[in-house]
Amino acid sequence: MPYILSLLVGTAFGILLTKSQVISWFKIQKMFFFKEPDLYLIIGSAVVVGAASLFLVRRFKLKTLDGKPAVIAPKPLNKGVFFGGILFGIGWFITGSCPGPIYALLGAGAPLALLTLAGALVGTFLYGLLKPKLPH
Amino acid sequence: MNNIKDFILAPWPWYVAGPAIGLSVPLLLLLTGKRLGVSSSFHHLCAIPLGKSSIPFFRDHDWKKEAWNLFFVAGLAAGGYLAANFLSNQSYAFLPDGSLAASLASVGLPVKFDFSTAGGAVLLFGGGIFVGFGTRWANGCTSGHAITGLSNLEKSGLVAVIGFFVGGLAAAGVARLLAGL
Numbered sequence: 262m263p264y265i266l267s268l269l270v271g272t273a274f275g276i277l278l279t280k281s282q283v284i285s286w287f288k289i290q291k292m293f294f295f296k297e298p299d300l301y302l303i304i305g306s307a308v309v310v311g312a313a314s315l316f317l318v319r320r321f322k323l324k325t326l327d328g329k330p331a332v333i334a335p336k337p338l339n340k341g342v343f344f345g346g347i348l349f350g351i352g353w354f355i356t357g358s359c360p361g362p363i364y365a366l367l368g369a370g371a372p373l374a375l376l377t378l379a380g381a382l383v384g385t386f387l388y389g390l391l392k393p394k395l396p397h
Numbered sequence: 398m399n400n401i402k403d404f405i406l407a408p409w410p411w412y413v414a415g416p417a418i419g420l421s422v423p424l425l426l427l428l429t430g431k432r433l434g435v436s437s438s439f440h441h442l443c444a445i446p447l448g449k450s451s452i453p454f455f456r457d458h459d460w461k462k463e464a465w466n467l468f469f470v471a472g473l474a475a476g477g478y479l480a481a482n483f484l485s486n487q488s489y490a491f492l493p494d495g496s497l498a499a500s501l502a503s504v505g506l507p508v509k510f511d512f513s514t515a516g517g518a519v520l521l522f523g524g525g526i527f528v529g530f531g532t533r534w535a536n537g538c539t540s541g542h543a544i545t546g547l548s549n550l551e552k553s554g555l556v557a558v559i560g561f562f563v564g565g566l567a568a569a570g571v572a573r574l575l576a577g578l
Contacts, residue, residue, distance in 0.1 A: 263428075263429045263430075263431075263465050264464065264465055264468045265468075266425075266428045266429050267425070267429055267431065267465040267466070267468040267469040267472065268468040268469065268471060268472040268475070269472065270421060270424055270425045270428060270429070270433075270469065270472065271468065271469035271470060271471065271472020271473050271475070271476065272472040272473075272475045272476040272479065273421065273424075273472075273476060274418070274421050274433075274469075274472065274473060274476060275472055275473035275474065275475060275476020275477045275479075275480065276476040276477075276479055276480045276484065277409075277414050277417050277418050277421070277476070278418075278473070278476070278477070279476060279477045279480035279481060280408060280409040280414060280480050280484060280485075281408070281409050281411065281413075281414030281415070281418070282408050282489070282491075283414070284477065284491050285489065285491045286491060286492045286493060286512075287491075287493075290569075293565050293566060293568075293569040294569055294573075299411050302411040302412070302415060303411045303414055303415040303418065304415070304539070304543055304544070305415065306411060306412060306415030306416050306419065307415045307416065307418040307419035307544050307548075308419065308543070308544060308547040308548055309416075309419065310415070310416040310419030310420060311419035311420070311422040311423070311544060311545070311547070311548025311549075312419075312547070312548045312549075312550065314419065314420060314422070314423040314548075315422065315423055315426075315548050315549055317423075318423050318426065318427070323427060325426065325427055325428070325429065325430040326427065326428050326429070326430075327430065329430055331423075331426050331427055331430070333422075333426060333432050333545065333549045334432070335546075335549060335551040335552075335553065336536055336537060336541070336542070336546060336551060336553045336554070337536075337553060338551075338552050338553040338556060339553075341534045341535060341536065342535050342536060342537075342542075342553050342556050342557045342560065343535075343556050343557070343559070343560045344534060344535075344560070345530070345531045345532065345533065345534025345535030345536070345557075345560070346531065346535040346542070346556070346557040346558070346559070346560020346561050346563075346564065347531070347560045347561075347563050347564035347567075348527050348530055348531030348534065348535075348564060349527065349528055349530075349531025349532045349534075349535055349538060349560070349561060349564065350531070350560060350561040350562060350563060350564020350565035350566075350567075350568065351524075351527050351531070351564040351565065351567070351568045352524045352525065352526070352527025352528035352529075352530075352531055352564075353528065353539075353561065353564070353565050354524075354564070354565040354568040354569055354572070355520060355521075355523070355524030355527065355568065356520075356521055356524035356525055356527075356528060357492065358528070359435075359528070359538050359539040359540070360435040360436040360438070360439070360528065360532060360538045360539070360540065361435040361473055361538070361539065361540050363525075363528075364435070364438075364470045364471075364473035364474045364477070365473045365474065365476060365477035365480075366477060366491055366492065367474050367477065368473070368474035368475055368476065368477030368478035368479075368481070369477035369478065369480065369481035369491060370477075370478075370481055370482075370488070371491045371492050373492050373494065373512050373513065373518075373521060374492065376512075376518055376521040376522045376525060377521050377522070377524065377525040377528065378525065379522060379525060380521065380522040380523060380524065380525020380526045380527075380528065380529060381436075381439050381525045381526070381528045381529030381532075382439055382442060382443055382529060383522075383525070383526050383529065384439075384525065384526035384527060384528060384529025384530035384531070384533070385439040385440060385442075385443045385529040385530070385533050386443055386447070386529075387526065387529075387530055388454070388529070388530045388533040388534055389443065389447070389452045389454035389455050389533075390452060390454075392453075392454050393453075395534060
């Protein structure tokens, strides 16, 4: 059941990424070159609505479907968050895709995104190899 | 009625898509107890063939416990398919290919760009390496750090987002120089 629900929320998320054109390389270039505010507004409004709804989830101590407390454990902060973030930002600019859009692009009929996905998997493999030597 | 249909078939404006993307975070949390994120799927996908390797990052990763995330990203592809084929009245080029060789002109830059050439393919693959390496080092991407992390008021989300834009904007500046602008 959690698998099916994950698939369904993922499908909704994929529809949103595609219909908002967040998956478009052109939109990402327009964001990084400050040619249009759309991407900043999408991320900004998503965060405002996400934060407000998580506030309500906490305030009313809502439970998940299987009865557990609905809380999101924060990710730890370390140097890798910043250094890795910079590298990802470079890749985001070059490919015009962050990870979500890579998958949505494959469904939306942009097979070139397979190259991005292949690169991302190679990058993940290289990170796995180098992890012990990197600052975290 | 036609107005609603036209609205759905056209690209969705930021004030519809942005808040709906934000609502995906509590929706996934309440339905499954999971934290919305995408880039950890790269870790799971690599751990499937490398689970018996000597690399601890893959050997010690129990991807089966995180299989929900692979269903989530399969949903992303399904959503892309549905949106492009049933919720749009025209097809869009999302990545610059041959038909859009003058594509950067639409961004206001007089540069030809084409991912379907050999050089473009190398760029896409090489950029993908940055995406994979960077998101694993940072332990998250735009979904997990920016949308979910900032919504959850996490310091790591803020630091990550600053990193994303330091990297992306610097790369855009370099590209501008290379293009002679």
